[in-house]
Amino acid sequence: MHAHPSYFRVFLTFARNSLVRDMTFRGNFLIDTFSSMSWVFMNLGFYVLIFHYTPMIGAGSGWGKYQFFLFLATTLLVNSLVQMFFMINVDEFSELIRTGSLDFALLKPIDTQFVISLQRIQWSSLGNFALGLTLIGYSLFQVGALPGPTQVVLYPLYVACGVAILYSLMIGLAATSVWLVRNQSLFDFWFYITNFSRYPMEIYRGTFGTPLRWFFSFIIPVLVVVNVPARLLARPLYPESAADWGLPVFTLFATLASLLVSRWVFNRALLSYRSASS
Amino acid sequence: MHALAATWWTVLRISLEERLVYRGDFALSTLMRFLPIVTQIFLWAAVFSATTKTEIAGYRYEEFVAYYLLTMITRAFSSMPGLASGIARDIRDGTVKKYLIQPIDMLGFLLAYRIAHKLVYYVVALGPFALVFFLCRGFFDGWPAPHMMAAYVASLVMAFLLGFFLEATIGMIGFWFLEVSSLLFVYMLFNFFFSGHMFPIDMLPGIWGELVRMLPLQYLAYFPSAVFLGKVTGVELARGLLVQLGWVVFFIVTSRLAFHFGVRRYSGYGG
Numbered sequence: 001m002h003a004h005p006s007y008f009r010v011f012l013t014f015a016r017n018s019l020v021r022d023m024t025f026r027g028n029f030l031i032d033t034f035s036s037m038s039w040v041f042m043n044l045g046f047y048v049l050i051f052h053y054t055p056m057i058g059a060g061s062g063w064g065k066y067q068f069f070l071f072l073a074t075t076l077l078v079n080s081l082v083q084m085f086f087m088i089n090v091d092e093f094s095e096l097i098r099t100g101s102l103d104f105a106l107l108k109p110i111d112t113q114f115v116i117s118l119q120r121i122q123w124s125s126l127g128n129f130a131l132g133l134t135l136i137g138y139s140l141f142q143v144g145a146l147p148g149p150t151q152v153v154l155y156p157l158y159v160a161c162g163v164a165i166l167y168s169l170m171i172g173l174a175a176t177s178v179w180l181v182r183n184q185s186l187f188d189f190w191f192y193i194t195n196f197s198r199y200p201m202e203i204y205r206g207t208f209g210t211p212l213r214w215f216f217s218f219i220i221p222v223l224v225v226v227n228v229p230a231r232l233l234a235r236p237l238y239p240e241s242a243a244d245w246g247l248p249v250f251t252l253f254a255t256l257a258s259l260l261v262s263r264w265v266f267n268r269a270l271l272s273y274r275s276a277s278s
Numbered sequence: 279m280h281a282l283a284a285t286w287w288t289v290l291r292i293s294l295e296e297r298l299v300y301r302g303d304f305a306l307s308t309l310m311r312f313l314p315i316v317t318q319i320f321l322w323a324a325v326f327s328a329t330t331k332t333e334i335a336g337y338r339y340e341e342f343v344a345y346y347l348l349t350m351i352t353r354a355f356s357s358m359p360g361l362a363s364g365i366a367r368d369i370r371d372g373t374v375k376k377y378l379i380q381p382i383d384m385l386g387f388l389l390a391y392r393i394a395h396k397l398v399y400y401v402v403a404l405g406p407f408a409l410v411f412f413l414c415r416g417f418f419d420g421w422p423a424p425h426m427m428a429a430y431v432a433s434l435v436m437a438f439l440l441g442f443f444l445e446a447t448i449g450m451i452g453f454w455f456l457e458v459s460s461l462l463f464v465y466m467l468f469n470f471f472f473s474g475h476m477f478p479i480d481m482l483p484g485i486w487g488e489l490v491r492m493l494p495l496q497y498l499a500y501f502p503s504a505v506f507l508g509k510v511t512g513v514e515l516a517r518g519l520l521v522q523l524g525w526v527v528f529f530i531v532t533s534r535l536a537f538h539f540g541v542r543r544y545s546g547y548g549g
Contacts, residue, residue: 056328
């Protein structure tokens with residue numbers, strides 16, 4: 001009898017249960033996989049179309065066609081990981097609060113945030129993840145650059161940071177449904193906020209763009225989610241200026257801060273939770 | 279005739295009241311729907327900054343932004359959230375039988391309900407829309423000529439009707455296949471990319487452009503916006519409006535037929 005549950009083994013059980021569940025409805029699983037992949041292909045088509053008319057997104061920004069594809073692939077990796085591990089769970093979290101079923105999670109002898117966040121793994125997102133990796137391979141081949149050892153080590157680290165930042169934002173927003181109960185627009189809000197992260201930060205400039213870039217880098221750090229790892233691959237880290245080093249270092253700090261703040265919000269929310277129904 | 283008008287009026291009133299319950303939430307979410315346009319404005323500025331061209335597919339930078347803003351208006355007319363999935367759900371769980379035993383026509387009821395919802399939407403959304411368009415007035419060259427404005431309004435009304443009957447028809451497929459959610463997903467995907475919601479379809483080169491122009495989807499987003507911007511004029515405009523009308527009639531007939539043959543197959547599950 002262990003005093004503490006083995007988080008890793010519980011996670012493996014979650015993963016196995018979800019896989020069994022997904023494989024029970026195999027047709028549905030395939031449809032899910034292919035429909036989210038077709039969405040990606042359409043999106044890719046849109047950018048192929050844009051590069052039909054322009055050589056670069058942002059004059060002198062360095063985001064040419066294949067560099068930008070590396071950016072897209074990074075977006076795809078980060079988003080597919082968020083979808084795979086957290087999306088359904090966090091979505092269900094606000095429902096648990098509304099119906100009062102959160103009681104069952106609170107009673108379990110394990111960290112509540114852990115159970116809430118990882119209960120179901122959406123295996124069908126693996127398709128998009130694989131697509132992201134393929135796109136990276138293809139684009140690197142087209143660019144003609146092989147990633148060096150620093151990139152091989154740092155890229156996965158920063159992708160993980162991106163996933164952690166998005167997760168924090170999501171769980172933090174969902175936790176507020178303890179106070180608001182009806183939170184449909186909040187989820188839309190999450191979608192609209194992360195929409196800003198899908199483009200290279202160089203495009204936000206000018207009178208409105210610069211404050212916007214600043215806000216979404218340093219206050220709600222969604223811009224560093226994709227930009228930092230994508231830059232690492234597409235424009236290898238030449239220490240050209242202080243800013244080139246500053247942002248990756250800041251990202252580590254932002255990741256830690258996001259996780260801590262969302263943990264705090266989550267715990268506060270639990271304190272305010274009053275079960276619903278009987 | 280009088281009874282029919284009274285029925286419509288009642289449905290309309292109920293739906294109006296239902297919709298006004300969450301007006302605060304509603305106005306806020308309308309305003310938020312413009313957020314993706316902010317990123318589009320920056321994206322297109324970046325695209326234009328890297329090329330020496332002043333026009334892409336016949337659109338200047340300002341026109342691209344104006345196009346996206348106008349598409350928001352068109353979508354406010356043509357998008358029918360929950361219509362097809364609602365019909366399919368009613369078929370699956372048996373609710374559809376209330377239309378079979380009550381002296382009320384399902385399509386008529388849904389249309390009145392939808393008109394009421396749209397009317398409330400326009401009243402509540404007018405504020406946010408006016409604000410955004412006022413802030414973005416620099417992207418527009420001014421109002422179109424009166425006859426173009428008339429054509430624009432006509433295309434918007436038809437966009438509403440086309441959206442309604444097209445989605446209703448898709449929902450009725452539920453009579454034959456109980457689960458239509460994956461079909462709906464495919465429809466949404468195509469709608470998003472080929473209606474002109476994502477980009478003006480003039481950008482599509484060669485055969486792609488020709489194929490997309492043959493679909494009715496362009497009348498749900500692209501066509502009205504292009505009319506407002508003066509991209510479609512003269513004979514082309516008249517032909518466009520006629521084709522749009524043709525599609526509306528086609529889907530009115532198809533949805534009627536689908537309902538007629540659908541209820542013969544229908545076996546009323548659920549309590």
